[in-house]
Amino acid sequence: MICAQGFTPLTQFGFSFSLSSPLESQRCGFSTPRLYMVSPISCNYQDSTFSVSRAAKFRDLRLFKSVELDQFITSDDEDEMGDGFFEAIEELERMTREPSDVLEEMNDRLSAREIQLVLVYFSQEGRDSWCALEVFEWLQKENRVDKETMELMVSIMCSWIKKLVEGRHNVGDVVDLLVDMDCVGLKPHFSMIEKVISLYWEMGEKEKAVFFVKEVLGRNLAFMKDDWEGHKGGPSGYLAWKMMVDGDYRGAVKMVLHLRESGLRPEVYSYLIAMTAVVKELNEFAKALRKLKGYARDGFVAELDKNNVELVAKYQTELLADGVQLSNWVLEEGSSSIRGVVHERLLAMYICAGQGVEAERQLWEMKLVGKEADADLYDIVLAICASQKETKAMKRLLTRIEITSPMIKKKSLTWLLRGYIKGGHFRDAAGTLVKMINLGFLPEYLDRVAVLQGLRKEIREPESVHTYLDLCKCLSDANLIGPSLVYLHLQKHKLWIIKML
Numbered sequence: 001m002i003c004a005q006g007f008t009p010l011t012q013f014g015f016s017f018s019l020s021s022p023l024e025s026q027r028c029g030f031s032t033p034r035l036y037m038v039s040p041i042s043c044n045y046q047d048s049t050f051s052v053s054r055a056a057k058f059r060d061l062r063l064f065k066s067v068e069l070d071q072f073i074t075s076d077d078e079d080e081m082g083d084g085f086f087e088a089i090e091e092l093e094r095m096t097r098e099p100s101d102v103l104e105e106m107n108d109r110l111s112a113r114e115i116q117l118v119l120v121y122f123s124q125e126g127r128d129s130w131c132a133l134e135v136f137e138w139l140q141k142e143n144r145v146d147k148e149t150m151e152l153m154v155s156i157m158c159s160w161i162k163k164l165v166e167g168r169h170n171v172g173d174v175v176d177l178l179v180d181m182d183c184v185g186l187k188p189h190f191s192m193i194e195k196v197i198s199l200y201w202e203m204g205e206k207e208k209a210v211f212f213v214k215e216v217l218g219r220n221l222a223f224m225k226d227d228w229e230g231h232k233g234g235p236s237g238y239l240a241w242k243m244m245v246d247g248d249y250r251g252a253v254k255m256v257l258h259l260r261e262s263g264l265r266p267e268v269y270s271y272l273i274a275m276t277a278v279v280k281e282l283n284e285f286a287k288a289l290r291k292l293k294g295y296a297r298d299g300f301v302a303e304l305d306k307n308n309v310e311l312v313a314k315y316q317t318e319l320l321a322d323g324v325q326l327s328n329w330v331l332e333e334g335s336s337s338i339r340g341v342v343h344e345r346l347l348a349m350y351i352c353a354g355q356g357v358e359a360e361r362q363l364w365e366m367k368l369v370g371k372e373a374d375a376d377l378y379d380i381v382l383a384i385c386a387s388q389k390e391t392k393a394m395k396r397l398l399t400r401i402e403i404t405s406p407m408i409k410k411k412s413l414t415w416l417l418r419g420y421i422k423g424g425h426f427r428d429a430a431g432t433l434v435k436m437i438n439l440g441f442l443p444e445y446l447d448r449v450a451v452l453q454g455l456r457k458e459i460r461e462p463e464s465v466h467t468y469l470d471l472c473k474c475l476s477d478a479n480l481i482g483p484s485l486v487y488l489h490l491q492k493h494k495l496w497i498i499k500m501l
Contacts, residue, residue: 084106084114085114088102088103088109088114089121092118092122099134099135100137107142115149116148119132119135119153123159133183137183154189157177161177161195161196166199171215175212175215178193178216178221187223189223190234197235197238197239197242213236213259217236217259217265217266218264233267233268233269233270236256236259236266237266237270239255240273241273243277244276249277249281249284252277253274253277253319256270256274257322257326268329268333271333274322275323278320279345279348279349281319282349283352285316285319286353289312320355324346340369340370340371344362344366344373347366356385356388356390357385357393360381360396360397375408378400382397382412382416383415386416386419386420386422386423387425389425406440409439410439410441413435413436414436417451420432421454426454426464427455427467429450430455433447433475434471434474438474442480455467456468472484
């Protein structure tokens with residue numbers, strides 16, 4: 001479906017449209033398309049007298065049936081179509097009087113079914129489409145728009161919009177049609193906006209999609225908004241989401257920033273979508289850096305030089321700055337109910353960027369606005385802080401595990417241990433290993449090996465020797481390793497000193 005509330009596009013009814021170019025402005029300021037006829041209702045003109053035989057009338061009605069208009073026209077309705085219907089069409093086509101005057105005069109002679117057929121008739125190719133809009137406007141004023149009529153008119157409008165886009169008309173013409181809909185009391189639904197953006201996107205007209213969004217925002221086009229949870233919130237948010245789905249995270253961020261900095265007012269939800277794009281870009285950037293370092297470690301590529309390291313840091317800083325700017329706009333323009341979501345996005349950004357202190361601050365900001373972060377996020381931030389030896393932040397984060405269950409405590413200490421290992425702080429890692437063993441926790445085998453290997457590399461430092469010996473004794477006492485032999489070779493005296501722990 002291309003419009004909300006289950007409206008069926010008129011193209012599914014079997015009618016086809018081809019639009020003229022350029023669009024012709026009609027009365028009442030409408031700029032909707034003039035359509036050319038392919039299969040209109042058959043009407044016989046004789047000396048300016050409008051006459052249609054009963055047989056021809058039934059044949060035309062059966063044509064409507066054959067294109068799935070049963071919900072509007074059925075065989076039972078044929079006898080209800082009086083001559084007033086055809087007289088109304090004749091008067092409207094003459095354009096000698098305003099459509100509202102013609103319909104007002106014949107109001108009592110036209111049934112709801114006949115009014116619907118008038119709309120269908122003037123929506124066909126070759127008819128003046130502005131007339132369908134004016135007929136609908138008159139129905140609105142007369143309070144004669146029921147659910148079926150509304151569905152029919154929205155279907156007609158959706159088909160016109162689709163043809164304008166596929167016919168590669170100017171973006172301004174598409175927006176003009178949406179404005180005309182609002183002019184006659186047919187407020188465009190956000191689903192229509194989504195459909196236009198999707199059509200441009202699928203056709204590869206991405207620049208037109210951006211220009212369309214700018215036009216909609218610039219003209220302050222009013223539309224019926226969908227449920228916040230189920231949709232993308234508005235045109236700029238939906239377009240940013242489309243970009244993000246295609247993997248153009250940086251493009252989505254730049255697009256939203258450009259709209260805001262151009263003096264337009266994107267919906268608040270678009271800022272949140274752009275913040276999500278920042279998180280995804282930072283995450284992909286971090287993955288690429290890890291792969292590059294792996295290749296450098298294996299000798300496939302050279303290590304990053306100072307200039308490249310600075311470029312990497314600059315790119316990451318710019319991404320974070322964009323995310324912070326977006327968060328500021330959300331906090332300024334959004335409601336207090338989404339503050340927790342903002343800090344959650346900022347938390348994800350700083351985690352991806354490996355900035356432990358800033359990430360820890362967002363955890364407490366979330367707590368202050370009543371949005372508790374998952375325990376796993378606390379552990380991840382703890383590991384980042386441990387890798388960077390951010391002692392104060394670590395102490396604050398460790399206070400929460402004092403009253404937790406043994407399982408959760410072991411998990412948090414494991415993250416702390418791995419953070420130390422990642423940062424190369426092996427003496428601190430050894431202390432954490434000993435603490436875990438004393439608490440009755442069994443550290444993972446690979447973690448134990450990593451700490452021992454790290455300490456061996458630093459064995460020549462006196463502090464590392466004592467740390468290494470203490471750790472070996474602790475592991476041996478816990479039956480996690482066999483007895484250890486410590487030896488010292490005095491080459492001058494050709495003497496070996498061996499001691500078993």
